[in-house]
Amino acid sequence: MARYDPGRIGHDPEAFDAFYREHVELIQRFVARRVNDPHRAADLTAEIFLAAIESANAFDPARGNPTAWLYGIARVVVSGDYRRAAREERANARFAGRELLDDDDLARSRDRLDAAAQQRALHEAMAALPEGERAVLELVALDDLSLADAADVLGIRPVTARVRLHRARRRLREVLPEAAAPDPDLPAATTTPMEAR
Amino acid sequence: MITHDPQRDDTFEDRLGAELRAFVAERPAPVAAAPVTKRRRATRPAIALSAIATTAAAGALLIPGGSPAYAVEGNDDGTVTIEIKDLADASGLEEDLADAGVKAVVDYLSPGKVCKDGRFDPAQIRTPIRQGFSSDGTGSLTVRPADFAKGTTLVITSAIGTHSTLTTIGVAKGAVGACVPVDAKLPELPPLPATKDGKLHEVKRGIAPGEGVPPAGEGDVIVQGSSAKGEHDGPSTSVSGTASGGMPEGGASLESADR
Numbered sequence A: 001m002a003r004y005d006p007g008r009i010g011h012d013p014e015a016f017d018a019f020y021r022e023h024v025e026l027i028q029r030f031v032a033r034r035v036n037d038p039h040r041a042a043d044l045t046a047e048i049f050l051a052a053i054e055s056a057n058a059f060d061p062a063r064g065n066p067t068a069w070l071y072g073i074a075r076v077v078v079s080g081d082y083r084r085a086a087r088e089e090r091a092n093a094r095f096a097g098r099e100l101l102d103d104d105d106l107a108r109s110r111d112r113l114d115a116a117a118q119q120r121a122l123h124e125a126m127a128a129l130p131e132g133e134r135a136v137l138e139l140v141a142l143d144d145l146s147l148a149d150a151a152d153v154l155g156i157r158p159v160t161a162r163v164r165l166h167r168a169r170r171r172l173r174e175v176l177p178e179a180a181a182p183d184p185d186l187p188a189a190t191t192t193p194m195e196a197r
Numbered sequence B: 001m002i003t004h005d006p007q008r009d010d011t012f013e014d015r016l017g018a019e020l021r022a023f024v025a026e027r028p029a030p031v032a033a034a035p036v037t038k039r040r041r042a043t044r045p046a047i048a049l050s051a052i053a054t055t056a057a058a059g060a061l062l063i064p065g066g067s068p069a070y071a072v073e074g075n076d077d078g079t080v081t082i083e084i085k086d087l088a089d090a091s092g093l094e095e096d097l098a099d100a101g102v103k104a105v106v107d108y109l110s111p112g113k114v115c116k117d118g119r120f121d122p123a124q125i126r127t128p129i130r131q132g133f134s135s136d137g138t139g140s141l142t143v144r145p146a147d148f149a150k151g152t153t154l155v156i157t158s159a160i161g162t163h164s165t166l167t168t169i170g171v172a173k174g175a176v177g178a179c180v181p182v183d184a185k186l187p188e189l190p191p192l193p194a195t196k197d198g199k200l201h202e203v204k205r206g207i208a209p210g211e212g213v214p215p216a217g218e219g220d221v222i223v224q225g226s227s228a229k230g231e232h233d234g235p236s237t238s239v240s241g242t243a244s245g246g247m248p249e250g251g252a253s254l255e256s257a258d259r
Helices: A013-032 A038-058 A066-079 A081-085 A103-115 A117-128 A131-142 A147-154 A158-175 B012-026 B038-053 B090-099
Strands: B070-074 B080-084 B104-108 B113-115 B130-133 B139-143 B152-160 B164-173 B181-183 B201-204 B220-226 B237-242 B253-256
Touching: A013 A038, A013 A066, A013 A103, A013 B012, A038 A066, A038 A103, A038 B012, A066 A131, A066 A147, A103 A117, A103 B012, A117 A131, A117 A158, A131 A147, A131 A158, A131 B090, A147 A158, A158 B090, B070 B090, B080 B090, B080 B152, B090 B104
Parallel strands: B104 B152
Antiparallel strands: B070 B080, B080 B139, B113 B181, B130 B139, B130 B201, B152 B164, B164 B220, B220 B237, B237 B253
């Protein structure tokens, strides 16, 4: 799998480099599915990797793969919870990702955001769902993860993920028939971006 | 923003990578881990799991089980402590309680509504139900899963009043009917003196400081949590117990309004 030890990315620049290169595009797309502003997307991308650096010690290779771990962090950062939880630790290590953007980057970012417009709409439609259910649906429907990977990201059992996905789909159909209609059943177990890596 | 420099051919990704890499290089290597004892090894997976499940991004916020809205944590004595922080993700709480060995039905109602009476038959079980609350409006409840006989269900219902949120905890025998929301005027408990420390207070079910009612055998418990979350005039939390069925005839009430 990985050629580096994710547990080391918090203090080993080489390990971090490899980890970053492998995931930066993935994370930018993850963010683009949830956030519509290129500047905020840049900030969040920086924050997600900062959060990973700061919590690398907690990475346990026995549980989940590094990508699942990073997705879990990304979810928390994007939802704003992380910012609240870690405000103090962050005070002296703040990066504004947006300051690193130039015009070319902005154009690329906008392309990425445009490509994800439909998914963002779906993401908004999910806002009304209870958190636990939404989390599973997001990862499966929005981020294209398998149920097993989604469970991995969330640290829940696959069977729990399955139940929540069912409930979320049912609920979403009530709220928004057209959004959930195309695929009411569980996704076929396919290769996911995560496993492919 | 950086003005575009045609000489530059690096990208945002390159620049961010370089900044982060420099940041990593400045960070001290972690202190060598203490020798791993057997015991520690045994407890580790659970911690790691919660790290993935929740934040732990910061290493600062470990919420074993659950979501940011609540926590379900097993204790050494076989009891399970439920902490409710936000009235959200009721189904997640149900599932995590089921995982912890307690069948539960959780309903969070919209403001001014309660569940219609008579949706379940109260069960008589003996379990040390302890509850507490903190000044931030978080309510907690500790139960022993082993005491929940087959066919019994922990019923948690929250209703939002004008100044507070009322969380009713009951134990049902047999099936629990669906919650039919009906309009209700929620009892607003009188405030108790503020506490200084904002610590979690604990109240044993069946103690009625205000009303002088004898301990109610196996009654329901009402936890009245803070309106909190910035809605009204500041944190205020109270806990109160009643006999099953929802009529306040015996139990405990305690409130903290501090900061």
